[in-house]
Amino acid sequence: MSPLLLLILLPLAASLLIMVGANPRRTALGAALLNLVLSVLLFARYDLHAGGWQFVSEWHVLPNLGINLSLGADGLSLTMLLLSTLVTFSALWIAPRIEKREGLYYICLLFISAGVIGAFSTLDVFFLYSFHELALIPTFILIGVWGSGDRQAAAWKATIYLGAASFVLLVGLIALYLSLPSGIRTFDLRQLDQLAAAGTFHPASWIYLLLLVGFGTLVSLFPFHSWAPPAYACAPTPAAMLHSGVLKKFGLYGLIRICLPLFPEAMQQFSLLLVLMLIGNILYIGYVTVAQKRLDWTIGYSSVMHMGYIFLGLASLTVIGVHGAALLMFAHGLSVAAAFALCGEIRRRTGTLDYSELGGIGKVTPVLGLLFGFAAMASVGLPGFANFAGEILVFFGATFSSIYGPAMILAVIVGVWGVVVSAIYMLRAYRSVFWGPIAARWETLTDITPTAKWSVILLLVPLMIAGFYPQFILNMVGTIIPR
Amino acid sequence: MNTIFLEFAVVGLGIVLLLAEAFVDRTNKDYLAYLGSAGLFVILLLSFLPIQGPAPGSSDAAFITSDILSVFFTRFLLITTIIVLLMAPGFKPVLARYLPAEREGAGVGEFTILPLFVCAGLMWMVSSIDFIMIFVALELATITLYVLSTYLRQNNASLEAGTKFLILGALSTGFFVYGITWIFGVTGTTNITALPHAISLLPESSILPLLLGIALILVSLSFKIGAFPFQFWVPDVYQGAPTPVSAYLSVASKAAGFVVLLRLLLALETVPVVAHKLYAVITLLAGVTLIFGNLAAIPQTNLKRLLGYSSVAHAGYLLMGVASLGSLMAIPAIGLYFAAYLAMTLLSFVVLMVVAEATGGDEISRFNGLSQRSPLLAGAMLLAMASLAGIPFTAGFVGKFMIFEVALKQGHFGLVAIGCVTVAAGFYYYFKVARAMYWQQPTEETAIPVSMTVRILIAVLGAGILAIGIYPGPILAALR
Numbered sequence: 001m002s003p004l005l006l007l008i009l010l011p012l013a014a015s016l017l018i019m020v021g022a023n024p025r026r027t028a029l030g031a032a033l034l035n036l037v038l039s040v041l042l043f044a045r046y047d048l049h050a051g052g053w054q055f056v057s058e059w060h061v062l063p064n065l066g067i068n069l070s071l072g073a074d075g076l077s078l079t080m081l082l083l084s085t086l087v088t089f090s091a092l093w094i095a096p097r098i099e100k101r102e103g104l105y106y107i108c109l110l111f112i113s114a115g116v117i118g119a120f121s122t123l124d125v126f127f128l129y130s131f132h133e134l135a136l137i138p139t140f141i142l143i144g145v146w147g148s149g150d151r152q153a154a155a156w157k158a159t160i161y162l163g164a165a166s167f168v169l170l171v172g173l174i175a176l177y178l179s180l181p182s183g184i185r186t187f188d189l190r191q192l193d194q195l196a197a198a199g200t201f202h203p204a205s206w207i208y209l210l211l212l213v214g215f216g217t218l219v220s221l222f223p224f225h226s227w228a229p230p231a232y233a234c235a236p237t238p239a240a241m242l243h244s245g246v247l248k249k250f251g252l253y254g255l256i257r258i259c260l261p262l263f264p265e266a267m268q269q270f271s272l273l274l275v276l277m278l279i280g281n282i283l284y285i286g287y288v289t290v291a292q293k294r295l296d297w298t299i300g301y302s303s304v305m306h307m308g309y310i311f312l313g314l315a316s317l318t319v320i321g322v323h324g325a326a327l328l329m330f331a332h333g334l335s336v337a338a339a340f341a342l343c344g345e346i347r348r349r350t351g352t353l354d355y356s357e358l359g360g361i362g363k364v365t366p367v368l369g370l371l372f373g374f375a376a377m378a379s380v381g382l383p384g385f386a387n388f389a390g391e392i393l394v395f396f397g398a399t400f401s402s403i404y405g406p407a408m409i410l411a412v413i414v415g416v417w418g419v420v421v422s423a424i425y426m427l428r429a430y431r432s433v434f435w436g437p438i439a440a441r442w443e444t445l446t447d448i449t450p451t452a453k454w455s456v457i458l459l460l461v462p463l464m465i466a467g468f469y470p471q472f473i474l475n476m477v478g479t480i481i482p483r
Numbered sequence: 484m485n486t487i488f489l490e491f492a493v494v495g496l497g498i499v500l501l502l503a504e505a506f507v508d509r510t511n512k513d514y515l516a517y518l519g520s521a522g523l524f525v526i527l528l529l530s531f532l533p534i535q536g537p538a539p540g541s542s543d544a545a546f547i548t549s550d551i552l553s554v555f556f557t558r559f560l561l562i563t564t565i566i567v568l569l570m571a572p573g574f575k576p577v578l579a580r581y582l583p584a585e586r587e588g589a590g591v592g593e594f595t596i597l598p599l600f601v602c603a604g605l606m607w608m609v610s611s612i613d614f615i616m617i618f619v620a621l622e623l624a625t626i627t628l629y630v631l632s633t634y635l636r637q638n639n640a641s642l643e644a645g646t647k648f649l650i651l652g653a654l655s656t657g658f659f660v661y662g663i664t665w666i667f668g669v670t671g672t673t674n675i676t677a678l679p680h681a682i683s684l685l686p687e688s689s690i691l692p693l694l695l696g697i698a699l700i701l702v703s704l705s706f707k708i709g710a711f712p713f714q715f716w717v718p719d720v721y722q723g724a725p726t727p728v729s730a731y732l733s734v735a736s737k738a739a740g741f742v743v744l745l746r747l748l749l750a751l752e753t754v755p756v757v758a759h760k761l762y763a764v765i766t767l768l769a770g771v772t773l774i775f776g777n778l779a780a781i782p783q784t785n786l787k788r789l790l791g792y793s794s795v796a797h798a799g800y801l802l803m804g805v806a807s808l809g810s811l812m813a814i815p816a817i818g819l820y821f822a823a824y825l826a827m828t829l830l831s832f833v834v835l836m837v838v839a840e841a842t843g844g845d846e847i848s849r850f851n852g853l854s855q856r857s858p859l860l861a862g863a864m865l866l867a868m869a870s871l872a873g874i875p876f877t878a879g880f881v882g883k884f885m886i887f888e889v890a891l892k893q894g895h896f897g898l899v900a901i902g903c904v905t906v907a908a909g910f911y912y913y914f915k916v917a918r919a920m921y922w923q924q925p926t927e928e929t930a931i932p933v934s935m936t937v938r939i940l941i942a943v944l945g946a947g948i949l950a951i952g953i954y955p956g957p958i959l960a961a962l963r
Contacts, residue, residue, distance in 0.1 A: 062956055104854065104921075126884075130875030137869055140914060144922040152922065159914060163872070164907035171899055174888050 002057035003042055004071040004121040007081065008131075010035050011088075011110040011117070018103045018110075025095070028106040032089040032113070039085040043078045043476070051075070051479040053123065053190060066177075066186035070123040075476030076326055080120040080246075080253060083333045086459060087245040088113040091238035093455040094341050096348060098146070105146060108138035109238055116246045120253065125173055125187040128257070132218075132250045133166055139231075139239060139247075146236040148347070154234035161217060161227035169214025169254075172207055176262070179203040189257060196261040205266035211259055212274070219251035220304045221311060222280030229300035237344025240296075244303045245337035249329045252310055256322065256480070260314065267317060274315045275407045279414050281308030286421035290428075295353040296343050298429050302379060302422060303336045312415055313394035316408070321397020326477035327470055328390030331463060335378035335387055338459040342372045345452050346433065349445050355429070360438030361445055368448040369434040371456050376426040378463055381419055386466035386473070391419065487537075487547055489526055489557060490606045496522040497599035504592035512591040513572040519599060520565040527561040530554065545674055546616040547607075555818055555962055556609040556742050559825065563735045564602040566829050566944070569936055570727040571595040573836055577725065581635035594634055598731060601627045605739040614663045614673040614700075617743055621659070621707075624739070625652050628732065632724040644723025651716045655706035658699045665696030675746050679753045690756055697757065700747065701764065707740030709798045711772040718783075718791035726839065729787060730832035733794040734825050741801060741817070748808055766806040770901050773799030777905035780912045786835055787845045789912060790828070793871060796905065797824055803902065804886045807893040811963075816885035818962040823878030823951055827870040830944040833937060834864045841931040847916055852925025859933060861920045863941045870948045872913040873906055878951035885959075 014031035018024045046054060056072035073081065091109065098105045111134055118131030136159065143155035177185055180201065186192065195201040217224035228248075232240045259267060267274070282305060289301035310332070313325025345368060347353050350361070362369035378385035398412045448456075466473050500515055500522075534554065537543030575591055582590040604624030611617045629652065633645025667673050669689050670681035682693065706713040721729040748765070751757045776796030783789040797820075804817040835845060837860060842849040854861035870879035883906070890899050933941075951958060 060956075061954060062959070064956075064959075101855065104858075130880070133875040133880075136874060137865065137917065140917065141921045144918060152918075156911070156914075160907055160910055163910035164903065167873075167903045167906045170884070171887060171891065171903060174884070174891050178888070178892055 002055060002071055003038060004055055004073060005057065007035055007038055007085075007121060008071075008114055008118045010038075011114040015107040015110045015114075018107055024103045024106040025092075028092050028110055029089070031110065032085070032092045035113075035117070036085040036089045039078070039081045042073065043082050046073070046075065046078050046476065048075070048475055048479065056123070066188065067126045068124055068188065069127055070188065071121050072123045072190075073121055075479035076253070076256065077120045079326065079330050079473055079476050080249060081117060082462075083249070083330050084113065084116045084120060084246045086462065087241055087333060087337045090337060090341065090455040090458050091241040093458075094241075094344070094452050095236075095238045096344075101145070104141070105236075108142045109242065111135065111138040112239070112242050112247065116242070116250065119250050123189045125177075125189065125192070125258065128189075128254065129166070129170060129173060132247070135243075135247055136162060136166075139235070139243060142239040143231060143235045146239075147234040148236075149234045150230070151234040154230040158227045158231035161224070165214050165217030165224070168210055169218070172210030172214055173258075175207045175210065176203055176258075179207065192258070193261055201262070202265070203262060205263070205269055208259060208263040208266035208270065211254070211263075212270070215251035215254045215259070216277070217251075219248055219307050219311075220281075221251075221307065222277050222285060222304075225281070225285065225304045225307075228304050229297055232300035232303065232340065233294070233296040237340060237347075240340040240344070241337040244300070244340060245333040248303070248307070249333055252307075252314070252325070252329055255314055256326065260317075260322065264317070267315075271315055271317070272405070272407050274311065275411045278308040278311040278315060279411055281305055281311065282418040283414050283421075286418050286425075290421060290425045292425070293355055295346065295355070295358075295429055295433060296340075298425055299336065299339045299343055302425065303332070305418065305422065306332050306336075306379070308418065309391055309394050309415060312398050312411055313390075315411070316394070316397035316401040318397040318400050320393050321401065322480075323474055323477050324390050324393025324395075324397055327386060327466070327473050328394060330473055331378070331386035331390050331466060334459045334463045335375055335385070338371070338375040338456050338463075339379060341452070341456050341459070342368060342375060345448055346372075350442065355432035357439075358433045358442075359436040360434070361442050362434030363438050364443060364445045365434075365447045367453060371448065371453065371460070372434065373430060374460050375456070376430050378460070378467075380423045380426050384464060384467045386463050386470060389467060389470035391415075487543070487607075487610075489530055490603050490610075492526050492529070493523070493561075493599055493603040493606065496526070497596055497603070500596045500599070501593075504596065512595060513575075515592055515595045516568045516571045519595060520568045523561050523565045523568070523599075523602070527558060527565070530558055530561065546613045547610050548612045549610065551962055552742060552745065552814070553610040556738055556821075557606050559738055559821060560602055560605050560609065560735050563731065563738075563825055563829070564598055566833075566940060567598050567727050567731045567735075568595060569940055570730065570833060570836060573833075573840070573934060573937055574725060574727055576840055577635065581638040581641065583637065590634070594631070594725070597627050597631050598727075600624075601631070601731065601735070605735050608739045609742040612675045612746065614666070614675065618656075618659060618663065621739075622656070624736065625656070628652075628728070628736065631728045632720060632732070634725050634728070638723075640723035641725065642723075644720045647716050648720045648724075651706065655703045655713070658706075659703035662696045662699030662703065665692055665699065669693045669696065675750045678750050682751075682754050682757065694757065694760060697747070697751075697761065698764075701744075701761075704740050704744050705768065708737050708744070708801070709795045710768050710802060711775040711795070711799075714772070714775065714795045714798075717795055718779075718788045721791035721794070722785060722787045722845075726787070726832055726836040726845075729790070730829055733790065733832075734828050737794065737798065738821055741805070741821070744805060745808070745814070745817070748805065752808065762806060762808075765802060766895065766898065769799055769802035769806050769898055772796075772802055773898075773901050773905045775799075777908040777912075781908055783912065784847055785845060786847050786850070786916065789847065789916075790831060790835070793909075793912070794828070796909065797871075799905070800883060800886050800902070803890050803895065803898050806895060806898065807886075807889040810889040810892045812885065812892075812959075813889045815959040815962040816882075816889050819885055819951070819955055819958050820882035822958050823870065823882035823948070826878050826944050826947040826951065827867045830863060830941065830948065831867040831871070833940050833944065834860050834867065837931065837933060837937055847919050848923075850916060850919040851923035853920040853931075856925050856927070856929065857931040857933060859938070859941065860931060863945055864920060865917055866945050866948055868913040868916050870952070872909050876949065876952045878948045878955075881952055881955045885955075
C-alpha cells in the first residue's frame with residue numbers, strides 16, 4: 001500500500017474504531033503517533049537528488065474528466081505533512097479530559113487531520129480541494145460543542161466564510177480546468193506543471209483573481225480575515241492548534257502549487273493588489289492585535305498578521321522569497337500551535353485570558369512561562385527560531401523584486417516595521433500574563449503537567465532545529481523551483 | 484423484453500397486493516411493504532435485461548421510447564419507490580393516530596400499496612414521447628398522489644396540504660392540456676420527436692402561438708418540479724402530507740417532471756427560433772429559483788418545510804444543468820445530481836420520520852441533542868445534510884461539481900455567481916440542523932429506538948451517498 005494512502009487512512013480507521021467503541025484517546029493518539037513516525041520516515045527517505053514527485057500511486061475515479069485520486073509528494077508536501085503530523089500528535093496529546101462525548105471529540109480532530117494530510121499528499125487538484133473541505137463539519141461541531149466564549153457565533157461565521165470561499169475557489173478551479181484545450185483537460189498537478197513549463201498555456205487572469213479570493217479567504221488574507229480570530233479564540237485548544245497551525249496553510253500551499261506556476265503573468269499584473277492586501281495584513285491587523293485585551297484574541301490576530309509575511313514572499317515571485325515563504329509556513333504552523341496550546345493551558349488553570357485579570361502567574365508556573373516565552377519569541381521572529389530565517393528570506397526576496405515598483409519597497413518597510421509591532425504585542429502579552437504582581441487567587445495555580453510540557457516541546461524542538469539549521473527545510477522546499 | 488412490460492409488471496404487482504390486502508386475514512400489514520419492495524426489486528433486476536424498444540413504425544413507437552434517459556429514470560423511480568415502501572412500516576403509528584379506528588391496521592395496506600401506482604404512472608411518463616401519453620401517465624400519478632397526500636384524514640394539516648395540492652395540481656394540469664391543444668393546433672402533432680420537423684414547415688406567423696403553447700407547458704412543468712414562481716405549494720404540501728409521501732413527491736415526481744422538460748428541450752434544440760427563447764426562459768427560471776429557494780429556506784424552523792424549500796433550491800441547481808444542455812455532459816450531470824438527490828433527500832426524510840415519531844413533532848428544535856439520544860440517527864442526518872450542502876466526498880458535492888462544470892462550460896457566469904451565493908446560504912440552513920443535533924442539549928435523555936428496517940435503509944442510503952461521492956463514474960457512464 002502506498003505510504004501516503006496509509007497516512008490518510010490511519011486517522012480515518014482510528015475514527016471508525018472509536019465509533020464502534022474503542023478507547024477514544026488511546027486509539028487517536030496511537031494513530032497520530034504512527035502517522036508522525038511514518039511522515040518522519042518519508043521525510044528522511046525522500047531522494048533530494050532525484051527531486052520531483054515521489055511515492056506516487058494512482059487510482060482512477062473519473063478518467064474521462066481527468067480526475068484521479070493520485071497521491072505523491074515532493075519536498076514541499078513532505079514538509080507540510082511533517083508539520084501536519086507533528087501538530088496533530090501534539091494537539092491530541094495535549095487535549096484535556098473530555099467528560100461527555102469523548103468519542104465525537106476525537107473523531108472530529110482525526111477527520112481534520114485526515115483532511116489536511118490528504119490535501120498535502122494528493123497530486124490532483126480536485127482532491128486537493130475535496131480533502132480540505134473534509135475539515136469543515138468537524139470544525140463546526142468542535143467549536144460549537146466544546147468551544148468557549150461566544151462560540152456559536154464564531155462557528156457560524158467561520159463555517160459560512162469558509163464554505164462560501166470554497167465555492168469561489170471551486171468555480172476558479174473549474175474555470176481553470178475548462179480553459180485547458182479540450183482533450184487534455186486535467187486536474188493533475190504534474191500535467192499542469194508540464195503545461196506551465198511548456199509555456200503554451202495562458203489561462204485568463206480573472207481566474208487567478210477567483211483563486212486568490214478563494215485561497216486568500218482560507219488563509220485569512222486581508223480583508224477576508226474576519227472569521228479567523230473569533231474562531232481561534234473560541235475553538236477548543238486542539239482545534240485551534242490544528243486549524244491555525246496546519247489547515248490555514250492549505251490556502252498558501254494551493255497558491256504555491258497552482259497560482260505560482262500557472263499564473264506568472266497574472267501574478268505580476270495584480271501584484272499591486274496583492275501587496276496592498278498583505279500590507280493590510282501586516283500593518284492594519286498588526287495594530288488591531290496590539291489593541292486586543294485577551295491572550296487568545298491576541299494570538300488569533302497575530303496569526304492573521306503573520307500571513308502577511310508569507311504572502312509577501314509569494315508576491316515577490318523570486319526563488320528566495322518563495323522558499324522563505326515555505327519555511328515560514330512550517331515555522332508559523334509550529335509556533336502558533338505551541339502558542340495556542342499554552343494559551344489553552346492557562347485558560348484551564350485560571351478560567352480567564354483577560355490581561356486585566358491575569359498577571360504575575362509566572363511566579364507559580366515557571367515552566368509554563370518559560371515555554372510561552374519560547375513560543376512568543378518564535379512568533380516575533382527572534383533569531384534562533386525558524387520564523388526568523390523565513391522572514392529574512394522573505395525580506396530578501398521582496399527587496400530583490402522591488403524592480404517591479406515602489407509598492408514592494410513599501411511592503412518591505414512595512415514588513416520590517418511589522419516585526420517591531422509584533423514584538424510590542426507579544427512582549428505586552430507576556431508581561432501582562434506572567435510578570436508583575438500576582439493576584440492572591442492565582443497563588444495556588446499548579447505548573448504545567450508533563451504531558452502538556454512535552455507536547456509543546458515536541459513543537460518547539462523542530463522549530464529551533466530549523467532555526468539554527470534552516471537548510472534541512474530549505475533543501476526540501478528547494479525541490480520546487482518557481483518560474 | 485418490451486419496455487412497457489416493466490410498467491405493467493408494477494401495476495400488476497399493485498393489484499395483486501391490493502387483493503392480498505383484502506383477502507389475507509392479518510392485522511399487521513408490514514408484509515405488504517416487504518412484498519411490494521421485493522417485487523419492485525425483481526422488476527428493477529429485470530430492467531437490466533436487454534430491453535427492446537418498440538419496433539420502429541409500430542403504434543407503440545409513436546408513444547413510448549426506451550432510450551438511456553428512460554431506462555435510467557425508470558430504475559431511479561423503482562429505487563425511490565422501494566425505499567418509500569420500506570418507510571411505510573415505520574409510519575404506522577401516525578396512520579393509526581389520524582385514521583378513524585374501525586379496526587386495527589385499517590388504511591395501512593392501501594397507504595403502502597398506492598405508491599406502486601404512482602410509480603407506474605411516473606415510469607410511463609419518463610418513457611413517453613407523446614404529449615397525450617405524458618398527460619395520461621401524469622394523471623395516473625397525480626391523482627394517486629392527491630389521495631396519498633390527504634391520507635391522514637383526521638389531521639387538518641394533511642387535509643390542507645392535499646387540498647392545496649389538488650387545486651394547484653388541477654390548475655397545472657389545465658395549463659398542460661391547454662398547452663398541448665395550442666401546440667397541436669399549430670403543428671398538427673402531439674409527438675415530441677415529430678415537433679422539429681412540423682415546426683420547420685410552419686410559416687413565420689405561426690411561431691407566436693406555438694411559443695404560447697410551449698410556455699403553457701413550461702408553466703405546468705415548473706409546477707411539477709417546484710420551480711419559481713410555481714413553487715408555493717411545495718413547502719405547504721411537504722409539511723402537511725404524510726412523511727413518506729413528502730419524500731416521494733420531492734424525489735420521484737420532480738424527476739419525472741424534469742425528464743419531460745429534458746425531452747421537450749432536446750427535441751426543440753434543433754429549432755433555433757424556439758430554442759433560443761426557451762433557453763433564455765430556463766436560465767431566468769434557474770436564477771430566480773436558486774435565489775428564492777435558498778433565501779426562503781434560511782428562516783425556516785420546521786424541518787419538513789425546510790426540506791420543501793431545499794427541494795425548490797435543488798430544482799434551481801438542476802435547472803442550471805438544463806440551461807446548459809448544449810454541453811454533452813449536461814444530461815449525465817443532471818442524472819448524477821438526481822442520483823445524489825435521491826440518496827440524500829430520502830435519507831433525511833427517513834431520519835425525520837423516526838425522530839418526529841419519537842419526539843412528537845418535526846420542528847428543527849425536536850432534533851436538539853439527537854447526537855446524544857441516537858448517534859446513528861444523528862450521524863445519518865449529518866451525512867444527509869453535508870451532502871445536501873455539498874461537502875466533498877458526498878454525492879451532493881459531485882452533483883454540484885458537475886452542474887457547475889457544465890454551466891461554466893456553457894458560459895452561464897451569472898448563474899454560477901448566483902450559485903456561489905446560494906451555496907453559502909445552503910451551508911447556513913443545512914448546518915442549522917447539525918447545530919440542533921450536536922450543539923444543543925436534549926430535553927429528554929432516553930435513547931430513540933431504531934427498527935431494523937430503518938437501520939438497513941440508513942445503511943444503504945448512507946453508503947449510496949458516500950459511494951456516489953467517491954466514485955461517481957458508473958452513473959455518469961450510464962447516461963452518456
